[in-house]
Amino acid sequence: MTTTYAPERTTGRGQTVQLNTIEMHYEEYGTGKPLVLLHGFGGCAQNWYPFIAELSEHHRLIVVDLRGHGYSTNPGNRFTHREAANDVFLLLEKLGVGQFSAMGISSGGMALLHMATSQPERIDSMVLISATTHFPDQARAIMRRASMATMPQPVQEMYRECAKRGDEQIRQLISQFNAFAENYDDMNFTKQSLSTITARTLIVHGDRDNFFPVEIPVSIYRSIPDAELWIVPGGDHAPIYDSTVPFTSTALRFLRGPDSMPDFTPD
Secondary structure: OOOOOOOOOOOOOEEEEEEOOEEEEEEEEOOOOEEEEEOOOOOOHHHHHHHHHHHOOOOEEEEEOOOOOOOOOOOOOOOOHHHHHHHHHHHHHHOOOOOEEEEEEOHHHHHHHHHHHHOHHHEEEEEEEOOOOEOOHHHHHHHHHOOOOOOOHHHHHHHHHHOOOOHHHHHHHHHHHHHHHHOOOOOEOOHHHHOOOOOEEEEEEEOOOOOOOOHHHHHHHHHOOOEEEEEEOOOOOOHHHOOOOOHHHHHHHHHHOHHHOOOOOOO
16 A cells, blocks of 8 residues: 655645744635644644545635644644644634534544534534544554654655654654653543534544554444444555545545435444
């Protein structure tokens, strides 16, 4: 499988706004109902480029560089998914966006869980891709030892392409990623907290995910009241980049409403 995490930037659609202590970069495409797109850790808005053309035919896309990623700054050199969620809400207030739909990859999906539990009335529907409620031991082991040398080649290339301020930004991001291994507060969602989510939710997860075993997305599916589950056979972390996975068409059908959605729920 050829993975394309961060194709080269080919557009000039980006803008930057001041949000408290950080400058947040975002890009907009298309018109219609707002659809917020959040990348994974170490990535940037470019992670969504393979999907933007088709998605923007149906939605106003708001594609974010999370704090410290891409062109966004992070003077405090600290990252939590809770803070990332708050940043996105502040950006949406600046843009005058009330209700919206959203999709998040890995850390982007984890930020969405914070958003959907803190202000559930704001999110109509969301797609969680390779997200988790907590960091299991196998993920913490990867986080603890992570470095440019230990990352797979495609992930190294993504970090280099997305870190717009170069090697120092890469070092800061890897240090923040390492710190996740000892953080037990930021990602700590219970079945009770997930039960407060009112957004229609599609959970997308590879059954070979090396960070978060398949039991986690199954648990999320069973805890969120209006959820659908799509386990991608043979899929690894963020399986949507596999050209054989019909991600964009499936996500658009889901966002259109329940009558358009194929049934991915377990028997």
